[in-house]
Amino acid sequence: MKFFLFIILVISTYAVNNKTSEWHSVYSQLKQSDLSKVDPYVEEYKGIDPLVRYPIKKRSAGSVYLMDNLRVSRMIEEGISKKNKIKYGREIKWTSAMIDVSKLKRVSVVLTKSQINLGIIKPKTGHAQMLFEFEHGGVVTNEGFIDTLVISYEGKRRDDQPFNPAVGLFRVYPSIFVMGTFEDLLVKVNSFFNGMEIYDLELSEKQKRDLLENYLTAAFDTETLKKERYHTTRNSCVTNMFKLLNTVLPKERKVKEWYQAFGLYPARTLGSILPERMEGTLRKLDMVSMTTDIFGKEKIREYYFGLVEVQKRYSKSTRIFNLMYENKK
Structure with missing residues (x-):
C-alpha cells in the first residue's frame, strides 16, 4: 500500500513539475x-478597422498558449465637455x-447593449461575446497579469466602413474573431454602447475548459475564417456564441439553433439569432447562475477605473515576479 501511495506521489510531482x-x-x-516595440502586423491592417485583428497562435505547450494580437485598449482623457x-x-x-487554460475559473456571456430610438418603437440591439476569467497568472502580457479574456466573433471591415446589420445580410x-481583455471591452462599450449585461454560466469545470479550448481553436483558424462571411442571421456574434456553447453541452441541454420541417432546416430559431432573446434562451436551459447589469457611461467608467486599480496591484506583483524569475534563471 505504501509503495502504491509512493508511486502516486511521484507521478503527481512529475505532473506538477512538468506543468x-x-x-x-x-x-x-x-x-x-x-x-508595442516591434509590430509586424501594421502593414497587414492598413485601411482596416483598427479594432479588429486575427489572433495569431505562436505556440502551445500543454494547456498554455502563446499568441499575438490581443487587444488591450486604454481609456484616456480628451479634454473637458x-x-x-x-x-x-x-x-x-x-x-x-x-493563456493558461488550466487556470480558468469562470465563464460568462456578455451582451453589450444599444437602444435605437424609432419613435414609439425602441428595439434593443447589441453584440455578444464570451468572457473567460482566470486565477492569477491565467492571462499574462509583458505589461502584467491580466487574467481576463474576451473572445468575440465579428465582421471584418474597412476603416471607413461602418457596420450595418442590413448589409450583413x-x-x-469577412469573418474574424477578435480577442481582448475585459478592461478593453469596457473601453469599447464606453465608445459605442450604452451598457452591458453579464450572464455567468452554470458549467462544469471540464465544460468551461473545453469551451475555451474550442473558442481558441476557432479564433486561431485564420485560414477557415478568411473563407467565410459574416451573416446577420446565420453567421453572427450570437449564432457563433450558441454554436460554440453547444459543443460542450449534453444533447438534452443544447440550444435549439434551427427550425426543422420535413427533414430540412429552413431557418434559425429567433432565440439563437436575436441579442434581446439571449438571456431568455440561456435561462430556459437553467444555465445562468448570476446576472450583472452595468448601464450608463458613468457606471461603465466607474467599473473600468476600479479594474485599472486592481491591475496596478497586479502589475506590482508582476514586477516582483519578473525579478525573481530573472534571478532564478
Whole structure:
C-alpha cells in the first residue's frame, strides 16, 4: 500500500513539475515578444478597422498558449465637455499574451447593449461575446497579469466602413474573431454602447475548459475564417456564441439553433439569432447562475477605473515576479 501511495506521489510531482516547466517555457518566449516595440502586423491592417485583428497562435505547450494580437485598449482623457465633465476617448493597443487554460475559473456571456430610438418603437440591439476569467497568472502580457479574456466573433471591415446589420445580410463582411481583455471591452462599450449585461454560466469545470479550448481553436483558424462571411442571421456574434456553447453541452441541454420541417432546416430559431432573446434562451436551459447589469457611461467608467486599480496591484506583483524569475534563471 505504501509503495502504491509512493508511486502516486511521484507521478503527481512529475505532473506538477512538468506543468510548471511548460508555463515558464512559454513565459520565457513571451518576454522576447513585444508588439508595442516591434509590430509586424501594421502593414497587414492598413485601411482596416483598427479594432479588429486575427489572433495569431505562436505556440502551445500543454494547456498554455502563446499568441499575438490581443487587444488591450486604454481609456484616456480628451479634454473637458461643455457640461464641465471630463471627456474620455480610447487608445487602441495590441500585444502578445500567454493563456493558461488550466487556470480558468469562470465563464460568462456578455451582451453589450444599444437602444435605437424609432419613435414609439425602441428595439434593443447589441453584440455578444464570451468572457473567460482566470486565477492569477491565467492571462499574462509583458505589461502584467491580466487574467481576463474576451473572445468575440465579428465582421471584418474597412476603416471607413461602418457596420450595418442590413448589409450583413448580403455576406459582405469577412469573418474574424477578435480577442481582448475585459478592461478593453469596457473601453469599447464606453465608445459605442450604452451598457452591458453579464450572464455567468452554470458549467462544469471540464465544460468551461473545453469551451475555451474550442473558442481558441476557432479564433486561431485564420485560414477557415478568411473563407467565410459574416451573416446577420446565420453567421453572427450570437449564432457563433450558441454554436460554440453547444459543443460542450449534453444533447438534452443544447440550444435549439434551427427550425426543422420535413427533414430540412429552413431557418434559425429567433432565440439563437436575436441579442434581446439571449438571456431568455440561456435561462430556459437553467444555465445562468448570476446576472450583472452595468448601464450608463458613468457606471461603465466607474467599473473600468476600479479594474485599472486592481491591475496596478497586479502589475506590482508582476514586477516582483519578473525579478525573481530573472534571478532564478
